Amino acid sequence: xxxxxxxxxxxxxxxxxxxxxxxxxxxxxxxxxxxxxxxxxxxxxxxxxxxxxxxxxxxxxxxxxxxxxxxxxxxxxxxxxxxxxxxxxxxxxxxxxxxxxxxxxxxxxxxxxxxxxxxxxxxxxxxxxxxxxxxxxxxxxxxxxxxxxxxxxxxxxxxxxxxxxxxxxxxxxxxxxxxxxxxxxxxxxxxxxxxxxxxxxxxxxxxxxxxxxxxxxxxxxxxxxxxxxxxxxxxxxxxxxxxxxxxxxxxxxxxxxxxxxxxxxxxxxxxxxxxxxxxxxxxxxxxxxxxxxxxxxxxxxxxxxxxxxxxxxxxxxxxxxxxxxxxxxxxxxxxxxxxxxxxxxxxxxxxxxxxxxxxxxxxxxxxxxxxxxxxxxxxxxxxxxxxxxxxxxxxxxxxxxxx
Amino acid sequence: xxxxxxxxxxxxxxxxxxxxxxxxxxxxxxxxxxxxxxxxxxxxxxxxxxxxxxxxxxxxxxxxxxxxxxxxxxxxxxxxxxxxxxxxxxxxxxxxxxxxxxxxxxxxxxxxxxxxxxxxxxxxxxxxxxxxxxxxxxxxxxxxxxxxxxxxxxxxxxxxxxxxxxxxxxxxxxxxxxxxxxxxxxxxxxxxxxxxxxxxxxxxxxxxxxxxxxxxxxxxxxxxxxxxxxxxxxxxxxxxxxxxxxxxxxxxxxxxxxxxxxxxxxxxxxxxxxxxxxxxxxxxxxxxxxxxxxxxxxxxxxxxxx
Amino acid sequence: xxxxxxxxxxxxxxxxxxxxxxxxxxxxxxxxxxxxxxxxxxxxxxxxxxxxxxxxxxxxxxxxxxxxxxxxxxxxxxxxxxxxxxxxxxxxxxxxxxxxxxxxxxxxxxxxxxxxxxxxxxxxxxxxxxxxxxxxxxxxxxxxxxxxxxxxxxxxxxxxxxxxxxxxxxxxxxxxxxxxxxxxxxxxxxxxxxxxxxxxxxxxxxxxxxxxxxxxxxxxxxxxxxxxxxxxxxxxxxxxxxxxxxxxxxxxxxxxxxxxxxxxxxxxxxxxxxxxxxxx
Numbered sequence: 001x002x003x004x005x006x007x008x009x010x011x012x013x014x015x016x017x018x019x020x021x022x023x024x025x026x027x028x029x030x031x032x033x034x035x036x037x038x039x040x041x042x043x044x045x046x047x048x049x050x051x052x053x054x055x056x057x058x059x060x061x062x063x064x065x066x067x068x069x070x071x072x073x074x075x076x077x078x079x080x081x082x083x084x085x086x087x088x089x090x091x092x093x094x095x096x097x098x099x100x101x102x103x104x105x106x107x108x109x110x111x112x113x114x115x116x117x118x119x120x121x122x123x124x125x126x127x128x129x130x131x132x133x134x135x136x137x138x139x140x141x142x143x144x145x146x147x148x149x150x151x152x153x154x155x156x157x158x159x160x161x162x163x164x165x166x167x168x169x170x171x172x173x174x175x176x177x178x179x180x181x182x183x184x185x186x187x188x189x190x191x192x193x194x195x196x197x198x199x200x201x202x203x204x205x206x207x208x209x210x211x212x213x214x215x216x217x218x219x220x221x222x223x224x225x226x227x228x229x230x231x232x233x234x235x236x237x238x239x240x241x242x243x244x245x246x247x248x249x250x251x252x253x254x255x256x257x258x259x260x261x262x263x264x265x266x267x268x269x270x271x272x273x274x275x276x277x278x279x280x281x282x283x284x285x286x287x288x289x290x291x292x293x294x295x296x297x298x299x300x301x302x303x304x305x306x307x308x309x310x311x312x313x314x315x316x317x318x319x320x321x322x323x324x325x326x327x328x329x330x331x332x333x334x335x336x337x338x339x340x341x342x343x344x345x346x347x348x349x350x351x352x353x354x355x356x357x358x359x360x361x362x363x364x365x366x367x368x369x370x371x372x373x374x375x376x377x378x379x380x381x382x383x384x385x386x387x388x389x390x391x392x393x394x395x396x397x398x399x400x401x402x403x
Numbered sequence: 404x405x406x407x408x409x410x411x412x413x414x415x416x417x418x419x420x421x422x423x424x425x426x427x428x429x430x431x432x433x434x435x436x437x438x439x440x441x442x443x444x445x446x447x448x449x450x451x452x453x454x455x456x457x458x459x460x461x462x463x464x465x466x467x468x469x470x471x472x473x474x475x476x477x478x479x480x481x482x483x484x485x486x487x488x489x490x491x492x493x494x495x496x497x498x499x500x501x502x503x504x505x506x507x508x509x510x511x512x513x514x515x516x517x518x519x520x521x522x523x524x525x526x527x528x529x530x531x532x533x534x535x536x537x538x539x540x541x542x543x544x545x546x547x548x549x550x551x552x553x554x555x556x557x558x559x560x561x562x563x564x565x566x567x568x569x570x571x572x573x574x575x576x577x578x579x580x581x582x583x584x585x586x587x588x589x590x591x592x593x594x595x596x597x598x599x600x601x602x603x604x605x606x607x608x609x610x611x612x613x614x615x616x617x618x619x620x621x622x623x624x625x626x627x628x629x630x631x632x633x634x635x636x637x638x639x640x641x642x643x644x645x646x647x648x649x650x651x652x653x654x655x656x657x658x659x660x661x662x663x664x665x666x667x668x669x670x671x672x673x674x675x676x677x678x679x680x681x682x683x684x685x686x687x688x689x690x691x692x693x694x695x696x697x698x699x700x701x702x703x704x705x706x707x708x709x
Numbered sequence: 710x711x712x713x714x715x716x717x718x719x720x721x722x723x724x725x726x727x728x729x730x731x732x733x734x735x736x737x738x739x740x741x742x743x744x745x746x747x748x749x750x751x752x753x754x755x756x757x758x759x760x761x762x763x764x765x766x767x768x769x770x771x772x773x774x775x776x777x778x779x780x781x782x783x784x785x786x787x788x789x790x791x792x793x794x795x796x797x798x799x800x801x802x803x804x805x806x807x808x809x810x811x812x813x814x815x816x817x818x819x820x821x822x823x824x825x826x827x828x829x830x831x832x833x834x835x836x837x838x839x840x841x842x843x844x845x846x847x848x849x850x851x852x853x854x855x856x857x858x859x860x861x862x863x864x865x866x867x868x869x870x871x872x873x874x875x876x877x878x879x880x881x882x883x884x885x886x887x888x889x890x891x892x893x894x895x896x897x898x899x900x901x902x903x904x905x906x907x908x909x910x911x912x913x914x915x916x917x918x919x920x921x922x923x924x925x926x927x928x929x930x931x932x933x934x935x936x937x938x939x940x941x942x943x944x945x946x947x948x949x950x951x952x953x954x955x956x957x958x959x960x961x962x963x964x965x966x967x968x969x970x971x972x973x974x975x976x977x978x979x980x981x982x983x984x985x986x987x988x989x
Contacts, residue, residue: 033775033944061943064927070672071928074457075838091672095457180564182652232541233561235653236569240950244752250542263950265749368671379654383566424891425812428802432862433818435799439859440825443836447828498729505726510719518972519730522737524916525967527923527939530960534736537743545739548756559754583733584913588868591909595875622875629871633864636826674835681828688827692820 024300026080026307028057031065031290038319042310053303069295073097078295080304081311086118086289087367089126094365098293101125102305107313110330112352117204118289118360127291128312131320132329134285134358135192136350137276138246138260139163139253141269146171147252153273155283157193157222160253160276161229167252168229175229177242177254180375180382185239187374188361191286192255194219195359198281201399202362209403211373212396215280220388222278224381234382258351259325272350285354288361289329327351369402450678457672467679476655477663481687484659487570488639491577495634496627498582503589504615517590524583532647535576539563539648566656569649573657577644581637585630592623628702632695636688660684737961744768744958751953768962771955774945780934781941782963785919788850788937789967792857792918793911799862800910804869805895809881822863834928841929852929853937857918865914872906873899908974919967938963 030039035057043055058079060068069082078097092098103125108116111129119127137160141151144163147170154160164175179189191201199215202208227234231242231251242254247265255275256263264270274283292308294301310316313330321328322341327348332340342348364370377395380386386394451467453460471477506517523531538544541559550556562572600618609617620627642661645651651658651666658666664684668677714722743751745763753760772778806812807819837856846852876899884894900907923939930936938959945956 032947058931061946063943063946067669068927070457071835071838074672074674075835075842077842091457095459097457180653182650232559233564236539236541236561236564236649245542247749248542248753250754366671368666375652376654379652383654385654421810422812425806425810425815428806428810429812429818432799432803432822432866436822436825436859436862439837439840439855440828440833442840443833444825444828446836447833501725502729505722505729508714508722510714510722514972516726516730518968520733521968521971522964523733525919525971526737526960526964527942528920529923529939530740530942530957531736534740537739538736542754543752543756545735545756548754552756579732579736584916588909588913591905592872592875595872595905625874626871629867632823633826633867636823640827669834685824685827689820689824692823692827696816696820 024053024303026053026055026300026304027298028055028307029065029069029079029082030057030059031062031083032059033061035059036320038316038323039311042316043307046307046310050303050306055307069293073295076297078297080298080300081292081294081308083130084127084291084293086127086129086291087361087363089119089291089293090121090363091365091367092293093121093126097296098126099296099301099305101128101291101294102309103128110335112327112329112331113356114287114358114360115289115329118287118363119291121363122207127293128308129289129329130292130312130317131290131324132327133257133259133288134327134351134354135188135255135257135275136260136285136354137253137255137273138264139271139273140173140246140249140251141271143167143171143173143249143252151269151271153271154276157197157276157278161222161225164226164229164252171252173249174231174245174251175253176226177237177245177251178223178226178230178234178382179237179239179242180234180379181236181238182375182379183238184371186378187371188286188288189239189255190219190223190374190378191359191361192275192284193222193278195284195286195357196275196281197278200359202364202403209396209399211399212392215278216392216395217388218278218280220377220381220392223378224384224388227382227384235379258327258348261347262325272347274350274354282357283354284357284359285351286361287355287358327355364403366402370399373398373402447678447681450675451682453675454673455675455678460675463675467676468683470676471679471683480655480658480660480663484639484661487574487577487641487659488635491574491581491638491641492631492635494574494578495581495585495638496631498578499585499589500627502582502586503593504619506586506590507593517587520583520586522583523579524587528580528643529647531580532576532644535572535579536563536648539572563649564653566653569653570657573645573648576648577638577641580641580644581634585634588626588630589623592626593619596622624702628699632692632699635695636692639688639691640684660687740957740961744954744961746954748950748952748954767952767954767958771945771952771959771962774952774955775941775959777933777936778938778941778959781936781938782966784850784935785922785937785939785963786966788853788857788922789915789918791850791854792861793915795854795858796861796865796914796918797907797911799858800865800869800914801900801907802895803862804866804873805899807866807870808873809878819866822866825860825863826867834924838928846929848930848932848935850935853922853925853935856925856929857921860921861914861917864917865910868913869903869906869910872910873903876902912971912974916967 028043030036039057043057047053047055066084066088069079069084070088072079073092084092089098101119112132115129115132116125119125119129137153139151139153144151144167147166149163149166154163166175167173168175179186194201194216197215197219199213199219200210203210231237231245239254239256242251243256243260243263245251246254247263247268249268261272275285277283292312294304294308298304317329318332318337320326328340328342333343342352362370373395376398377391380391381388450460452462452464454463454467502520506513506520538546539562541547541561541564546562547556547559551559560568563569596619600622601614604614604618640661641659642665645657645659645662646665649657651662660680661684664677664680667673667680744767745765746760747762747764747766750760750762807815841847841852841856846855880898880902881894884898889898922937926937926940927943942956942959945952945959
């Protein structure tokens with residue numbers, strides 16, 4: 001009987017720690033209709049390591065997953081961990097809906113440059129970066145050849161315009177695909193050019209609105225030029241539709257992410273190049289991430305952090321990057337991955353090369369208004385409704401209101 | 404009304420007073436609605452006086468409304484919404500009357516035709532709109548493709564990319580969505596018109612057009628008028644169609660009140676401001692409906708409910 | 710004899726019908742074409758009406774891509790029927806009251822019902838979510854049925870009312886003279902005459918239920934097995950691309966049951982039930 005006491009005590013201690021986690025159900029909302037194997041593996045391991053804890057993983061279709069998390073949070077029933085576009089983090093943080101992420105210094109060093117900027121507000125990280133993308137210019141070499149030009153990556157905006165014009169004039173196709181629809185990637189497409197022109201939207205150090213600038217004017221003016229050699233009615237097109245045009249050989253070039261290679265027809269002879277540089281800058285790209293956010297008010301934030309960390313690191317993260325065809329989010333070669341999918345492939349160098357000169361999607365509280373600012377400006381020049389000067393000035397003012 | 408109360412008092416079991424009977428019939432519906440919808444409605448009204456957003460809310464009084472009254476854009480949106488409603492409902496009514504008449508004709512195959520009119524109504528609006536989205540596409544769509552092939556136009560026309568063409572394209576799609584239902588309603592109403600009336604007129608030598616004008620229309624007028632109001636309210640609030648086609652663009656060219664409300668409340672998570680817009684919609688529609696009901700009562704008196 | 714048309718009139722009617730139906734069915738034609746094309750050839754310019762690689766593959770593959778598709782279709786039908794049944798139970802008595810009887814606050818109540826139409830579900834979503842949660846209805850079939858009924862009752866009353874108004878009062882009065890009670894009159898005299906209107910309103914409610922499902926389903930329900938078809942169609946949307954051909958195939962297949970039901974019902978739209986009952 002005597003041994004029972006320490007055993008009983010030990011059991012009680014164990015029970016009490018398990019008690020605190022007893023019957024805890026974490027609600028994890030992931031985007032994409034099916035539960036991913038890699039995620040399931042992480043969850044299974046997690047459950048074993050944390051007895052008494054279950055994870056309700058919900059795979060919500062892409063169109064509605066983010067809204068679902070937000071609706072739940074707004075109604076007072078937040079999920080534990082959720083896959084969100086990093087652009088939403090500021091609004092969530094400012095409204096006290098999420099808690100800051102616990103990323104150790106060691107972990108911080110493993111991310112590619114600039115990735116953490118997309119989740120950092122005033123020095124605090126608010127999400128675990130989970131998916132990363134950069135952009136490049138896809139060119140249809142067959143169309144270039146048909147236009148009588150050499151298929152060489154344009155390095156400057158002038159070269160790009162000349163190439164597009166040649167295609168536009170000498171073939172049936174339009175030179176370039178321009179996105180102008182009331183959709184988020186209109187802003188992203190524009191920012192690719194802006195960041196390749198040394199432009200800044202929000203100063204990372206001071207948080208100041210720097211949109212109204214010479215660089216922005218140049219970029220918008222270039223857009224105006226591109227309209228003349230672009231497909232009909234850019235205001236009805238967004239990037240995903242441009243892919244269809246590209247596949248059908250109706251546009252000579254357009255900007256997209258690394259997944260483009262898988263989406264384009266094999267019969268097209270394509271060349272991928274970094275975004276051409278504008279007169280005032282170097283070739284850059286927009287850095288976009290999606291993150292795992294831990295919501296406040298679930299009562300088990302600590303556990304949620306652990307789950308998020310497990311999902312967003314190591315093998316699980318590598319598997320996501322490689323299977324989704326994304327720009328690598330961490331420096332996997334330093335982490336000891338033997339033959340990372342992006343090394344030694346000229347294709348990937350286009351997308352990894354621009355990381356250091358790239359800029360983040362601006363992190364503002366009201367990201368929809370931010371989008372409207374850009375959409376308004378871009379559509380204004382496409383529809384030729386106003387001058388470059390006016391449009392940029394108005395955009396600067398509207399951005400002030402949104403901040 | 405009839406002399407029911409008198410009759411009732413003569414019988415062994417007295418008939419209930421009319422009002423009580425009526426309330427017994429109506430109460431369940433009223434209660435159901437009150438329980439499910441009343442609170443959200445009140446809540447929306449309350450929210451319109453706050454600056455509620457994702458983080459919480461503070462009372463701001465009439466600030467939201469004042470802001471709306473100030474903005475020129477908002478006034479434009481209101482006008483655009485009424486224009487949208489007016490145009491679409493007018494087109495629909497014309498099309499629906501024609502359609503109902505055609506389907507009412509005693510011709511072989513009419514059963515099949517009636518069924519063929521249904522699809523736009525049955526299919527989820529979103530899917531139908533995606534269909535139209537493809538039709539309107541300048542490069543891949545039928546309309547632009549066929550027009551180019553028969554030489555009507557030179558190059559692709561992107562219907563949804565330009566402000567005016569986008570607006571009218573949206574109207575066409577809205578008409579498409581709304582026509583089948585009312586057509587079938589009018590058809591049912593037409594079917595309910597007693598044949599004797601037509602026969603009497605025919606015997607007297609009345610032409611088809613005369614029969615249509617003097618018998619059909621007056622007989623189904625109550626249905627036309629009440630459908631028109633319903634159609635107007637729905638069209639005013641028609642959301643998915645515009646949202647899927649243009650999201651209110653380009654540059655606000657197709658932004659109606661409901662699009663604006665949705666963008667504010669759900670897009671920007673500004674529940675307070677969104678609620679204010681929703682209340683404005685209700686106020687405008689209430690004024691419109693009251694005016695309309697006034698006319699409807701007059702019409703009922705003129706044509707008489709039998 | 711009255712229904713005989715001249716040849717010219719017949720041609721005119723058929724021609725007009727052809728134009729009308731072309732307008733109505735054009736998007737479906739497009740969607741059907743889309744469902745036949747393989748994904749790589751979905752978007753092609755200039756527009757081609759026919760191509761060699763048309764096939765019904767999408768119709769086969771869609772069951773694989775979205776395994777619960779059959780369940781979704783069934784859910785849609787079930788929910789729509791439930792909503793319709795429940796709504797009609799509330800609507801029929803109320804519509805009769807508005808059409809025939811006089812009572813205090815009549816116009817006010819009618820106005821109240823009408824005003825529910827003026828709010829769309831989209832705006833009321835979040836407070837509605839809280840109501841549903843408090844009542845414990847989330848993630849059940851009720852989560853989608855109850856709001857549907859609430860939003861359709863006003864429309865149903867409004868529509869049925871105008872049909873009932875047209876039924877000759879003399880018939881009811883005849884019944885009263887014969888000693889019938891109010892309920893009896895309603896049940897045995899009025900309702901049979903209102904059948905065309907009832908059917909049309911019933912169908913309208915059914916389809917309205919079908920259309921509204923989407924919003925309520927994605928907000929109030931998380932259980933995949935209970936999702937109706939419109940929400941299920943979302944699953945054809947991938948990370949970077951959409952399986953349009955399969956989605957269209959699924960949408961068209963989902964619509965078929967409703968069409969069949971209506972095909973069966975449309976015969977009842979033929980009235981003539983009042984013919985001869987009352988001589989004007």
